[in-house]
Structures are given as C-alpha cells and as structure tokens.
Amino acid sequence: xxxxxxxxxxVWDEPLVMELSREGRRGLVFPQAEPxxxxxxxxxxxxxxxxxRRVDPPALPELSEPDVLRHYLHLAQETLGMMGISLFGTxxxxxxxxxxxxxxxxxxxxxxxxxxxxDTLQGVLELVHGLDRILCALSGMxxxxxxxGGGAHAAYTFACVARAWLADRGELGQRDEVITTxxxxxxxxxxxxxAGFKVVTLMLGEDGYAPVDALRAAVSDRTAALMVNNPDDMxxxxxxxxxxxxxxxxxxxxxxxxxxxxxxxxxxxxARDLGFDACMYMLHKTFGAPKGxxxxxxxxxxxxxxxxxxxxxxxxxxxxxxxxLDDDRPRSIGKxxxxxxxxxxVVKAYAWSRAMGADGIHEASDLSVLANNYMDKRLAEIPGxxxxxxxxxAPRLEMTRWxxxxxxxxxxxxxxxxxxxxxxxxxxxxxxxxxPWLVPEPITPEAGEMWSKEDxxxxxxxxxxxxxxxxxxxxxxxxxxxxxxxxxxxxxxxxEPDVWATTWRAYLRKQRSAATA
Amino acid sequence: MRSTxxxxxxxxxxxxxxxxxxxxxxxxxxxxxxxxxxxxxxxHALDLPPALVSEVELSRHLRDALARNETCEQNLSxxxxxxxxxxxxxxxxxxxxxxEFVTPVWGTPASDYGRNxxxxxxxxxxxxxxxxxxxxxxVYSWGCAAGHAIRMAARLTARHRVLVPQSLDPERLAVIxxxxxxxxxxxxxxxxxxxxxxxxxxxxxxxxxxxxSHDVAAVYVxxxxxxxxxxxxxxxxxxxxxxxxxxxxxxxxxxxxxxxxPPGAYGADIAVGSVQPLGVHMSCGGGVGGFIASRDExxxxxxxxxxxxxxxxxxxxxxxxxxIALFHQxxxxxxxxxxxxxxxxxxxxxxxAAAYMSLLGPEGFRELGELILQRSRYAASLLDELxxxxxxxxxxxxxxxxxxxxxxxxxxxxxxxxxHRIFGGKDLSRDFPELGQSALYCVTEVHTAADIERLAGxxxxxxx
Numbered sequence: 001x002x003x004x005x006x007x008x009x010x011v012w013d014e015p016l017v018m019e020l021s022r023e024g025r026r027g028l029v030f031p032q033a034e035p036x037x038x039x040x041x042x043x044x045x046x047x048x049x050x051x052x053r054r055v056d057p058p059a060l061p062e063l064s065e066p067d068v069l070r071h072y073l074h075l076a077q078e079t080l081g082m083m084g085i086s087l088f089g090t091x092x093x094x095x096x097x098x099x100x101x102x103x104x105x106x107x108x109x110x111x112x113x114x115x116x117x118x119d120t121l122q123g124v125l126e127l128v129h130g131l132d133r134i135l136c137a138l139s140g141m142x143x144x145x146x147x148x149g150g151g152a153h154a155a156y157t158f159a160c161v162a163r164a165w166l167a168d169r170g171e172l173g174q175r176d177e178v179i180t181t182x183x184x185x186x187x188x189x190x191x192x193x194x195a196g197f198k199v200v201t202l203m204l205g206e207d208g209y210a211p212v213d214a215l216r217a218a219v220s221d222r223t224a225a226l227m228v229n230n231p232d233d234m235x236x237x238x239x240x241x242x243x244x245x246x247x248x249x250x251x252x253x254x255x256x257x258x259x260x261x262x263x264x265x266x267x268x269x270x271a272r273d274l275g276f277d278a279c280m281y282m283l284h285k286t287f288g289a290p291k292g293x294x295x296x297x298x299x300x301x302x303x304x305x306x307x308x309x310x311x312x313x314x315x316x317x318x319x320x321x322x323x324x325l326d327d328d329r330p331r332s333i334g335k336x337x338x339x340x341x342x343x344x345x346v347v348k349a350y351a352w353s354r355a356m357g358a359d360g361i362h363e364a365s366d367l368s369v370l371a372n373n374y375m376d377k378r379l380a381e382i383p384g385x386x387x388x389x390x391x392x393x394a395p396r397l398e399m400t401r402w403x404x405x406x407x408x409x410x411x412x413x414x415x416x417x418x419x420x421x422x423x424x425x426x427x428x429x430x431x432x433x434x435x436p437w438l439v440p441e442p443i444t445p446e447a448g449e450m451w452s453k454e455d456x457x458x459x460x461x462x463x464x465x466x467x468x469x470x471x472x473x474x475x476x477x478x479x480x481x482x483x484x485x486x487x488x489x490x491x492x493x494x495x496e497p498d499v500w501a502t503t504w505r506a507y508l509r510k511q512r513s514a515a516t517a
Numbered sequence: 518m519r520s521t522x523x524x525x526x527x528x529x530x531x532x533x534x535x536x537x538x539x540x541x542x543x544x545x546x547x548x549x550x551x552x553x554x555x556x557x558x559x560x561h562a563l564d565l566p567p568a569l570v571s572e573v574e575l576s577r578h579l580r581d582a583l584a585r586n587e588t589c590e591q592n593l594s595x596x597x598x599x600x601x602x603x604x605x606x607x608x609x610x611x612x613x614x615x616x617e618f619v620t621p622v623w624g625t626p627a628s629d630y631g632r633n634x635x636x637x638x639x640x641x642x643x644x645x646x647x648x649x650x651x652x653x654x655x656v657y658s659w660g661c662a663a664g665h666a667i668r669m670a671a672r673l674t675a676r677h678r679v680l681v682p683q684s685l686d687p688e689r690l691a692v693i694x695x696x697x698x699x700x701x702x703x704x705x706x707x708x709x710x711x712x713x714x715x716x717x718x719x720x721x722x723x724x725x726x727x728x729x730s731h732d733v734a735a736v737y738v739x740x741x742x743x744x745x746x747x748x749x750x751x752x753x754x755x756x757x758x759x760x761x762x763x764x765x766x767x768x769x770x771x772x773x774x775x776x777x778x779p780p781g782a783y784g785a786d787i788a789v790g791s792v793q794p795l796g797v798h799m800s801c802g803g804g805v806g807g808f809i810a811s812r813d814e815x816x817x818x819x820x821x822x823x824x825x826x827x828x829x830x831x832x833x834x835x836x837x838x839x840x841i842a843l844f845h846q847x848x849x850x851x852x853x854x855x856x857x858x859x860x861x862x863x864x865x866x867x868x869x870a871a872a873y874m875s876l877l878g879p880e881g882f883r884e885l886g887e888l889i890l891q892r893s894r895y896a897a898s899l900l901d902e903l904x905x906x907x908x909x910x911x912x913x914x915x916x917x918x919x920x921x922x923x924x925x926x927x928x929x930x931x932x933x934x935x936x937h938r939i940f941g942g943k944d945l946s947r948d949f950p951e952l953g954q955s956a957l958y959c960v961t962e963v964h965t966a967a968d969i970e971r972l973a974g975x976x977x978x979x980x981x
Contacts, residue, residue: 009627009628014631014634016634016637016638016641017638017642017871017875018638018641018642021878025878026878026880026881027606027608027875027876027877027878027881028606028876028877028881029881029884030881030884030885030888030962031888031962032888033887033888033891033892033895033966034965034966036895036966037891037892037895037966038891040895040898041891041894041895041898044776044886044887044888044890044891045776045887047890047891047894047912047913048747048776048777048890048913048915049747049749049913051749051750051752051778052740052747052748052749052751052777052778053776053777053778054774054775054776054777054778054779054782055778055782056648056782057775057879057880057882057883058645058646058648058774058775058779058879058882059645059879060642060645060646060874060875060877060878060879060882061642061875061878062878062879062880063875063876063878065606065608065876068608068872068875068876069608069611069612071875072608072612072615072635072868072871072872073612073615074631075631075632075634075635076612076615076617076618076631076632077617077631078630078631078634079617079618079621079628079629079630079631079632080617080621080624080628080629081616081617081618081619081620081621081624081632082616082620082621083616083617083620084628086620086621086622086624088622088623088624091622093620093622094525095525096619096620097525097572099572099575099576099579101614101619103576103579103580103583104800105610105614105798106583107588107589107590107591108580108583108584108586108588109583109586109800109801110605110798110799110800111588111589111590111602111798111799112586112588112589112799112800112801113589113594113596113600113602113799113801113802113940114600114799114801114802115596115598115600115943116587116589116594116596116940117931117932117935117940119587119935120586120587120592120935120940121586121587121801122585122586123582123583123584123585123586124582124583124586124801126582126585127579127582127583130566134565134566137563137564137565138563138565149657149658149661149861149862149863150657150860150861150862151860151861152848152858152859152860152861153657153860155858156858160695163698163699163702164699167699167701172699172701172702173701173702176702176703186848186849186852186855186858187848187858187860189848189852189853190848190852190853190855190857190858190859191848191858192853193853193854194668194857194858195698195702196698196699196702196703196704196705197702199852199853201852231552236552237552237553239552239553239554239557241557242556242557265553267559267563268550268553268558268559269553269557269558269559270559273557273559274557282861284861288525290619290620291619291620291621291622291861292618292619292864292865293618293621293622293629293632293636293864293865293868294622294623294654294824294861294862294863294864294865295657295861295862295863295864295865295866296803296806296862296863296865296866297860297861297862297863333695334691334692334694334695335660335688335691335692335695336661336692336695337657337658337660337661337692337805338599338600338658338659338660338686338688338689338692338802338805339599339600339688339801339802339805340802341802341803342800342802342803343800343801343802343803344800344801344803345803346803347579347583351575351579353565354566354568354569354575354578355525355568355569355570355572355575356523356525356568356570357565357566357567357568357569357570358562358563358564358565358568359568360523360525360526360568360570361563361565362563363523363526363529364526366546367526367528367529367534369546369549369550370528370534370537370538370541370546370549371528371537373541373543373549374537374540374541377540377541377542378540394551394552395541395543395548395549395550395551395552396552397550397552419624419625420625420627423624423625423627423628428621428622428624428625428628428629429623429624429625429628429629431622431623434849435849435850435851435852449525449526449528449529450525450526450527451527452527452528453527453528453533453536453537454527455527479832481625481627481628484625484627484628484630485627485628485630485631486626486627486630486831486833486836486837486838487627487831487832487833487836487838488626488627488831488832489626489829489830489831489832489838489840490829490830490831490832490838492829492830494827494829494840494842495842495843495845497813497814497815497818499827499829500818500825500827500842500843501827501828502637502640502644502650502651502652502653502813502825502826502827502842503637503640503641503643503644503645503649503650503651503652503813504637504638504641504644504828505641505644505645505650506644506650506651506813507828509650509813
C-alpha cells in the first residue's frame, strides 16, 4: 500500500446566490443612453407597448461584482472535476490543453459572428476544414460536419440523414426499423425513435456481443439502419462487425458506427474500411476538448460521398484557395442546430490532433489500452470485484466493466457506496454503466492516455482501501463520503411533484405548502 | 516513433511502458489488440499533417490562422439574428475558465456539489426572469429547445400540428422542421405558418384564429419576433391557443425580460429561448445554447427530455444536496422509451449565465433593456431618415429591426460597408422575399451613439 493522500474537499457552506442578496447592491451597471439618444427617442418605457411591459421586477439577487466572483470561485472549489483523478469510462477523460482554452477567448475566435461574410472568416474556416480532413483520414469517410452539439446529437443527425436517404429512394415509411444492441449507447435507440423509427434491440450472446444469427433474423425489408458501438463499454470488440455491415447492406439498410469508444482503436481501425456508411466522434472526449460538465460539446458526423448530399447545411468546403460555407444543398436534411457548429470546440480538436500527429494518436491508443490492461491485472487481485464476461480471456481494449456484485453480497456495500467513499480520497466518481445494468453493481473505469502510472496505482490503491474498509468496517463506507463538500444524499423521493424543485422559487413554494399542510 | 515523451501523455516513456507490459505479462503492446482481427486493422500509415508537438509551434500555427479572421471587435457589427453581440462581463469569462468547471463529468453528488449548485442557480434565476417554476438543464440551442417543446406538446395533446409564425428565423424553422419529422413518418408533426401583419410585423391574430382547430398541438410564438417586433398581443395568442386545447409555447430573448413581460405572466405553458445572450460569447455560433421552462405541473414535468436538477437534502439535517429528478423518463433511464433524447449539451454556459444574472440583478436587467430599447430606436430613427432607406416597422421593437433599401441590393450595401469596417445587418432578401431588399439590424448595449452615427454616415455615403 502506497500512502493515500490526506485529501479533504474545500467546505465553504456556500449559500445559494439568491440568499446572498442585499437590496441595492450592484454587480454590473450600464451607461445611460447618450443625451442625443434620449432627446430623440425619449423615455425607454414608452418604447414598449403598454401591454407588453414587465410589471414586477424579477426577483434576482443583488450582489457586488467581487461577491459574485467569490461566490462562483467557492462553487468551483467545491467541485472536484479533474483536480483529483477521474477515470470516468465512456467519457475518455484526457488533458484539455490550456493553449486551446486561452485561444478560444481571444477575439479572433470569441468575437466572430457565424453569418459574417466568408472573406472575414477564412482563418476559422481553414481550421474547420482542416479537422474535416484529419477526421476523414482517421475514419476513411469523405466528409465531416460539426453542427451536432454532442455525441447523441450526431446519432440523431445520422437518423435524419437515413430518413432523407430513404426518402430519396422512395423507401421512407416502408423501411421504419433501426437495429441496435443492448450494449450500444442509449442515445442510438433514443435518437432513432425521436427521428420516427421503431427500434429493434439485439441482446448479447456468450461472446459478449450479439450473435451474427440474431442480426440475420432481425433484418428485413423494413430495416432502415444499424446503429452500433464497437468496442462496447465493456471493452469487447465484435470481430464480426464487417459481416454485420454486409448483412445490413444486403438487406438494404445503412450502417452507422457510434465511435464513442474510439480511444482504444484510433489509428487501428477505420469505420469506412469496415464498410460503415457513417460514423461520429466526440470532440469533447476523444479529441481533447473539455467536457465542461456536459458541454458545450460536438458530435462530429462523417459519412461517405453517397450520403454527403444529405448532410446538414452549410458544409465547409474548399474552392481553390478559398474556404466557403456551401449551403446550396437541395437534398440536405436542413439543420439539426442553428449555424454551422460549435466552432471553438472544433478548433480545440484540430489543435489536439496537430499536437498529437499520426504517431501521437497511435501512441495514445496504445497507451490507453496498455493502461487499461495494467489496471485489469491489478484490479483482478482485489476481492469482491469481478470482471464482466469472465469467460473471455482476451485483453480488453480501452476500458473494462467490472462488477461489485460479490462485494455487495458479502458486505452489503454496493457500487454507489464505493463511489461515494472514493471521493474521500480525491477520486471523482467513475462511470457505472448505462441502463440496463447487465453486470450487477457495475463500474467502468477508463484510463485513457493522460493519467500517469502513478495516478493509476493511486486509483487502484484507493479502491483496494475502500474494499478493505467494506469488509472490515462497512458502516464507514455506507455513510461515506466523510471528507467531502457535503454528506451523502438523504433517501428523499425527488420524483414526487410536491418534492422535486428545479428552481428556488419552486422549492420555497413547496416548503411553504409543506409547512401549512 | 518519437524518442521524446509527449507532453500530454505521462506514460509515453519507454521504461514506463516496459514496466507496465512486464506487470501485465505480455511482450508487446500490440498483443493487447488481439481481439481485433488482422483484416480489420489499418495497414497503411495515417495521412495526417505533420505533428506540432511543441506548444511554441502549435500556438504560432493557430494564431496565424486565426489572424486571418476579421472580428466584430475590429469591425462595427450589426449582425444578430439568433447570435448576438452583447457585453460579456469579465467575471463570466473568469468563472467558466476555472479548471474545476471545465473538467468535470458526472461524479458523485458531493464531489459535483459546487457545479450542481451553479446549475441550480442558473435554473432558479432564469425561473425568476421567466416567472416559471420548472426549468430543465440546457439543450443545444433555441431551435432545439423549440423543437423539443413542440414534441412535448404533441405528446401532451396527442395532436400532430404546430402553428408557427411566418416571421420565424429560417435557422430555427429548419431545426424545428427536423424535429417535426418528414410527412412519411407516422409521428410527423405538421408545421403550419401563421401570417404576420405586414403593417406591424406582429402575428396576424385573425390568421391564427383561422388556422387554429382541435388538431393543433401547440401554438409557437416569439416575442420579440425574429424580425424584432414586440408581440403586444401575445396574451391573446396564448388565450386563442388555450381555447382550442393547444399548448402555448413562447420563445423569448431572456435579455429582454428586464423590460418585457415574462411568459409566466401571460399564461405561456412552455417557454423556450437562447442562453447565449446571458454572458456567453458569440464564438462564430459556438456560444448558442437553449432552455426549456414551464409551470411546475406534473403533466409538463413528465414530458421534459432534459436532465432536471432538483434541490434535496443530505443525511445531515439542514445540509443541502442536488440530484437528478425524473431520471427514468430520459433516454439515459429508458433508452427509446424516454422523451426524445438527452446527452452532452451546453451546461458550462449555464454557469456563465448564472454569474451573469447575479451580476445584473433586477436593476441591471432593467437598465440593460432600456439602453437596448433606446439605442436600437435611435439607430432605426437615424437610418429611416436616409434617402433610399426605410425602417419597415419603426416602433415597437426590441434590439433588432428591419431596414429596407429602395434601389440597392443588401449584398452590395454590405460589401460597401465592409470598406468602412462595418458589418451590415443580416441579409433577409432570400428568406423573406416579401420584404424586398431588407436587412435585419441588431443594436445592443455595445453600440454607442457614435457607432450608430458612424453607421448612418457610412450608409449615406454607400447609397449616394
């Protein structure tokens, strides 16, 4: 056992900003309109039709500027993020280079309007086009677009492109089924449904992936598309994926590769080489742009030349030495989001790709798979935790799902308790599993290429310590965290309408009515 | 292969890799990829541009490229149309660049506590601006928020038609059409346009009444409209919707709500809008984000596709915590049975917006709203006096207004303005042919009287 750190989260007992208000204080003042403006247009209130004026001022807090700053700095300090160690599987926690963050707030990026004349956007268009070319090289696809605001949104973009492709062939309506697997990210099933498709979900077989025969039985003249991850979140690679693509193509459907788990196969496999028609990458995960707690994000969507006419418009293209926003695309699906992409995140992904280069990207996938297998070796020595698909001996790719089923049986301590206790050692909660939980009490750490061997050892040492505590003093784990900003949540039914409160005004109202009840 | 370790990868040192291989008990890293059949493996080198491993070189390369842009700081810009140039307080920039807010995902309720509180403060303060009690965590954009809200209404009413204004932003309309699905899908929602009154630019209530029927799921209106007009009779539109059993979905610009009535005050069922004006840079459109809010009623709450953060208690009396309410109804909880889908969105911007709203407070929003009203009116008034220029609806607007050129094409005017280092208003001529050669001009608190006079002078010269 190496020494675990005597970590303790900062505790500020920070009130809500609404509770810090003192009438009359100001955090930002605006100038008065100039005398010539006032002379000409008169009183502002008169410029609003009487029926449309606000009567009661909004009950916003009143604070000085430094008090607002200090309040949010306190809240920042009360957030662990990657200050500690975060091996949040499926999210590929890696370094977000601060050069990119610094560039993103410069006016050359921050003070651009998306409808400026193309002549005034040549620099940023060049970088967007540059990333398009890089992603095409990594995937074998012909064109990438960046309009989708996240990975799920890119899956939705695919479902919309599939709709347009089917409509173009006169098959929309008839081909109304999208096939996915129970281990594919839920967004594939959900976005297919939101785009109007029925969802067919294949269950896993003994090998850890759905059997080829199950897919053969599922396809028909109603098949619109296949939407699938590979490897899955358990680190299992489906070696028949090329056969899958062939089966779906033979049935007349399209194939979409959800490359959420790209980190272990970067530079190793290419979606197009496996026959896929489209794929997506998450720039806020694999390509070094930050998570931001849940965006701003980008799901980069790429496809073959056959599907290119259906892409959301506009598309950044190069014409001679000039970059243009091509929106003359009559067969386009239209738009999935306003404008043409989350440009700063695209620039960050471009910057990351250039900082890595081909060798660096290869090495990153090598290191992430090496790190995961290093962790697997050590985790296997910890009691109470079991590897998913224990029958499969082959090394996993960039992450492995483990389960605390035995620990729970033997100690009553489940994975949520373990995560709460890990936070006491400066380790942010790891990913458990998407629904449904196929492995009891699941945990899915992903090492990625950033974390050092020492970090990984610390993470495993801390986990081993928590497991030891679970066997020796389960109450310590059950009541965790103890060194955190706050304690564990009460078992309160927030799904009840008289309890949930997504705003302070709702909370106060419900408190009042509970008090009078 | 490089012999030098890569700065982003702590284990890119030959000895460390060897230690890890030894611990695993394999000889080569490649042995770890045994699951991937050889025929799946890429056989040729990746064709990527050369690496710029040194930050010194990378920084230079990126700055050289970005320097080829012309910005709305170097130029005087009057572009708005869904992405607006507002002042971003320095405190907002400082807060959203904090590593703790930049790097988290979903940890535990305790280790995410500060960030969750900031998110809750976003929802709470936005709720005060809107006078609505239920606010979801943000979605990708205003258009996406409107699309989700319309689908909520379709589920609530089991109807498949939405009425939207003819004056709607073509960008937002395109997004809404995507959400409403093509006619060939069973769950298609028909999008019917409601005319605007050519004299006022406001929704034509007679046309709305004529198009309303008992198959309409939602009436979607915006105030101010895309073309800038304040909908003085928005309450009447809401009432008409309700008379027909339709949901009233209202799109608002939150920055207007210090001076304009909030949707909660006139009976809107669901409010949507953009987060970007509240302390987020334009960033070439990358700053957009959307919100969905409603009255805190079970029927609405159960239709949200968003993650919904609730205040709750910890096991220690008097101590607060935050947790996700109604998780089971999201796609994370129920896959295709959930409401639409949810995923990574624009949550960091909600922290910028939380700081922004607490910096402004009620007085700040009033001052800002009044300043925008006065400055934009001043601009409209000066431009309307120019020969060959007409302001289409010279009163009753907020922030944006339509300028019509008689005898000149907007594209030519804007090209000529660029030589004056001015970005003219958004060209409307393609999307709104009925308005002729018109442009949408946006004037905010960043535009001084002198800026506006410079625009008027330049336009006079350009048009002479």
